[in-house]
Amino acid sequence: MNPFKLLSLLLFVSVTTFAQSDNKLQDDINEIERQVIAWREYFHQHPELSNREFKTAEKIAEHLSSLGIEVQTEVAKTGVVGILKGHNSGKVVALRADIDALPVTERNNLAFKSEVKSKFLDTETGVMHACGHDTHIAILMGVAEVLSKHKDKINGTVKFIFQPAEEGPPPGEEGGAKLMIKEGVLKNPDVDAIFGLHINSATPVGTIRYKPGGTMAAVERFVINVQGKSTHGSAPWTGVDPILISAKIIDGLQTIISREAPLVQEAAVITVGKITSGVRFNIIPETAELIGTVRTLDPQMKEMIIRRMTEMTETIAKAYGGSATIEFQNNTSITYNDLALTEQMLPTLQNVAGADNVELVKATTGGEDFSYFQEKVPGFYFFLGGMTPGNTTPYPHHTPDFLIDNAGMLLGVQTMIQLSIDYLNAN
Template identity: 75%
Template structure:
């Protein structure tokens, strides 16, 4: 056998070793745990709880984590649960996050574990259901915790499991979600070096994973515009200042920020006015009008530009028509920004487990996710896990009564999150 042949065989052997990324014991444990993960998911699904009210959900999570011998802290960010697993060797700290709250949506999906829970939300009686898949995220991370807890000898560093409440937003007048957990020090003691998270997706086939470096989900701003005009009789508009007409001019002007000032070749951006309230009678020009809407951005510079121009434009348009107007913003999420270097480092792990052909580079979405607040503090990687049966043509959207997830997709989530953790910590 000549030298060239030996070199080729050696390189092939290296490639084979590199391609076999998943730890055989991790894979075996994940397969054995699949039915347990599905059982947990069904229990959470049948017993959903709204944001900042996840009391029983948190108890179940804490009980499992305590049974694994982890250092468990409860009531973080009101109802959150955090657990720490220290490996046998020192190293970095990686955080894994799952959101645990449900939505005020009455479920219609025909499953044996269908939610029948009802509650009062904003003075309205509603059903409660996991119409966004947070129950799957929780069950997956519980499975990951069990696998890693039984593989301490393979961990160079520390794993922090974050079960986060109120991802959908806390009730009015309350704090909650990732912001509150960060405020209470969830990324400290020990300091987190990187964080991973996933989201099940009802529109992506089981077995596939979607990802995007950089901005992958939008920053979400809620804005309120108040226009003050001058009330008068509808038959004599020249004797007053019409806030409804001025509101229309403001809406028209705001859209030019998107169409004429925003570099949309970089990233998408949206300004939407979703509600206008004004007037009481057909023949009265009212004194005031209120508009409520949202801004969605995927690029920090574009976000700053759009908010600055809205602040400039709204009072200026109103003044031009003889009125006054104010605009106030409330930040709901920041940009879910996947650190490009972290994505580049960890992508081979995901590709080796799911298969390179099943890991899809995708476009950004203008939906929001408060995982973004963690990523403002530490590098993070957030990706989408397939939850749609390939035989399903038109899968119901998230946040709808008919939302449905194929549970066979959960196993891949357990495998990927477990191996990502090991590979990140052991790459040191």
Template identity: 75%
Template sequence: MKTKNKFILTLLLCGSALQAQNYKLENDYKNIEKKVIEWRHHFHQNPELSNREFKTAEKIAAHLKSLGIEVQTKVAITGVVGILKGKKPGKVIALRADIDALPVTERNNLPFKSNVTDTFLGVETGVMHACGHDTHTAILMGVAEILAKNKDKINGTVKFIFQPAEEGAPPGEEGGAALMIKEGVMENPKVDAIFGLHINSGTPVGVIKYKTEGIMAAVERFVINVKGKQTHGSQPWSGVDPIVISAKIIDGLQTIISRESKLTEEAAVITVGKITSGVRFNIIPESAELIGTVRTLNPDMRELILRRMKEMTETIAKAYGGSATFSVESQTSITYNDIALVNQMLPTMQRVAGNKNVQLTKATTGGEDFSYFQELVPGFYFFLGGMTPGNKEAYPHHTPDFKIDDNGMLLGVKTLTEMSLDYLNK
């Protein structure tokens, strides 16, 4: 009987300690929300393009240093890394936020609207956080502040990765997750697992969406160069028309998706986004260039599609009397959520957001270079709701009208904070 009473007393004491810890964190959450919103507005009004996030990095680094966190700057050009060591040794969890904006001219009436302009690929353009990276940055700064205040509750180490150039480095430059990894961001201390999130304009505030295995696609950029024979537009039989060949190639590529890909297993996309050929209406040109993207969610399908694209491109061009070359460059791998890690952290997400608000989702054919981190260690990447509840229209990401509800960010702070503590203190 004494043993049973002692066990019950232990449970009560543990429960009281847990309640005290949660109460402390709840106070921290209440105090941080206003700051997170202010940070988000600041970054939104002052966006910077990929590999040019100098002022953004300065603000992040200053905040981390003010918290007593060890800070590394100029990682992968403009990246910032913070290292927070807990009370006791243990595993290392990494939390990642992307910090770059897009060459998009904002078109809304927000009081913190961006009026910044810059030059992108030689063209004057507006600059806008049209994908929500401003919210990701502000959320992770909030998580850093709360965990720094509660480092006595941490068994292990938290590594905060503020990554530049997620949208892709400018031509001729390295950048993004790949360059951070190349410069050792996953070492010293060696990372055991990594978490990341992405705000979503089409998901209501308060909702989290997740998926095991592939949640975002591998992204390839391909270039097809078609060679024909130039001639007068009035005498096409005297030459070989690369524009006609290009049209046939585009048509053929789509049959790889519609007739050769097992779409019941995973989605796949081939898109030609740019065609360049010719200079004058009455001249059949000598060459044409096609540039596009391939999106896949399955490694075997990826291999098949790329192989068949090369074969079809070369064969079609030859059949019409010309020639063509096919080249491909990987932009991201499959954003692959580790099954065991997702299952381990799912109860935490459900506790924080509520069971009904943590929802299984389907994969998207968008891409994320967070995938490169997941090739090295188990990772969990999920979507956070940013749409005002009740809204019937959500503006897509990467558009001038893109909007995110500030009320969605606190759940991101809570979720990443609690996931980190539960992972390290399991």
């Protein structure tokens, strides 16, 4: 045979085989949708609170094991990790889904509505997947099943991280991403990059939204303790009023945002959500306690704001004859999308969803503990549409009426699969 004809034939066979392989991958993605919906509805009917996701973890682990994926359980109490090695060696990419529900009593007419009851902080409450974590579990289980059938396309390793307690562990307990990292979830094999998604009730089905850099806020809880001097309310000059000092501190803290923070760079928020002081109308109390939150999207701004809050709290209290201390508790770091990784993976999002359906958005001051993974390895986190097209009044997350359209999940499955394949192929 003419060598040129032989070469042409080999190229034709190679391209045809590749195209058939790609078609098979897409067929498997399409076929998994019904099962993904069934999983989502199961988890929605059987929600479990943070660090108590025992049945959820058991079902996830059983599924991963059935696929021949190496499984680790009881990671960070109830977390599950699956490791899938491709036919070829290469880097390691991690995919994360959070698995916990919220102490919210569901208020809708879904056929798979949650009727689960539990106790949260000694209060009887319903339990509901009111933030979409049920869809995240189902999506990642679908991703695992499809990729397990296409190990020939994996040039490296995929690590599936099913993370408990994203909403925060119960008081006095460790949990969430921090504890998973502490227990070595990013090691053995060492993760090179991590991807995560969050379905959104106000984003139309078929749409993906993203932002390079700071995309969700660092969240700090702060407590200010003000020390005054108690006296009779009829003679305030004989004491030191901690309520007055508290008012001046609150006013001062807001000037940090309005007069010192470079808001053209990133947004920032200081909110005092609770004040406790006094027992009677005619007694100036001894102490006051202020509790609130700080939200920042830039590391330098965060450092400046916390430093100035400390200085201002102490100085204002002293100026009015009292004293005050402030303590900060870190709830999440900045969910920071690695700039190079975001740029690298943006074409994947556009190829999967269509360029017109991938939207660059502004940051949000909500928080997400996926941020702790991003502090250790480059990460990319994006938002997936879960709102029925045409809906003009979507219900917010963390509310009893929260709704997600099942039709939004297939795009999540396809996107996470393609992000994994494209990242590993490029690296």
